[in-house]
Amino acid sequence: MLVVDDQPLFRAGLVALLNAAAGMTVVGEAADGDTAVRLAESSGPDVVLMDVRMPRMTGFAALERIVASGSPARVLILTTSDLDEHVCEALRLGAAGFVLKESEPARLLAAITAVACGEMQFSPAVMRRLVAAYLRADAAATPSSLPGLGELTGREREVLRLVGTGITNADIAARLTVTEGTVKTHLNRVMTKLRLTSRAQAVVTAYESGLVTPQLVARTA
CATH class of the missing domain: 3.40.50.2300 (Response regulator)
Structure with a gap:
């Protein structure tokens, strides 16, 4: 360090x-x-x-x-x-x-x-600002414009939602009572299905899809 x-x-x-x-x-x-x-x-x-x-x-x-x-x-x-x-x-x-x-x-x-x-x-506070800035710059984005969202399993949608709140894979694993490896596997599948290249994009997608709201992130801060 x-x-x-x-x-x-x-x-x-x-x-x-x-x-x-x-x-x-x-x-x-x-x-x-x-x-x-x-x-x-x-x-x-x-x-x-x-x-x-x-x-x-x-x-x-x-x-x-x-x-x-x-x-x-x-x-x-x-x-x-x-x-x-x-x-x-x-x-x-x-x-x-x-x-x-x-x-x-x-x-x-x-x-x-x-x-x-x-x-x-x-951090959740920074995540809120990042997503708000992104959505202001791309106000035309809508949930219906997100290809592949319907292909996600229930668990994959839940992982995407939790990623959108800004918490770590370890925290997600604890909440879902699974291993971090399992969380990474689900997240990789989400990234592939939604054609995402970064965790930041996954967060934005969670907001655009309605899986996450600023109020939800505020409760996790």
Whole structure:
């Protein structure tokens, strides 16, 4: 894990939290994006926890550089702002997730674990903003325009609904009393049937289909 934040006290708190968590080890710290890019290459972290507003190089610029370098590190954006343009920019540049600094420690740790396992991860609050922005940009989309939705089994629809609320595969598995492997299998089938290429698209589809509403996501936040 590489922790990148320009606020020393906040960064120290994150490092202490992560080093105390089972299975997590901080391999480096950075106070700016330029240093983050260099450390991402030299220390080989699985996940980079990246602030947005920093001196010398912003978190988004550092994210773009890390992705362009071909690094296997997955970048989880951590910020105080959930502005629509920030969420969309993070997705465009290849972020694996976007979590607010106000999140509870347990939610942050769950997000890091999910990202390390190859999942996309957004807090419920961020997920609401992302979907709202998407639907504003594509107001013509309707449930009837979603090919393949009728091909989903009942369990696959339930998995899609839960993915749409922004929770992790582990949380979905717990709610459905199945293994994470089973959840991944159902989700892969959903993605294939609906011709989706990312978890973010699956979330948007859950909203467009009416399986998820902003009120439902608010109750899971």
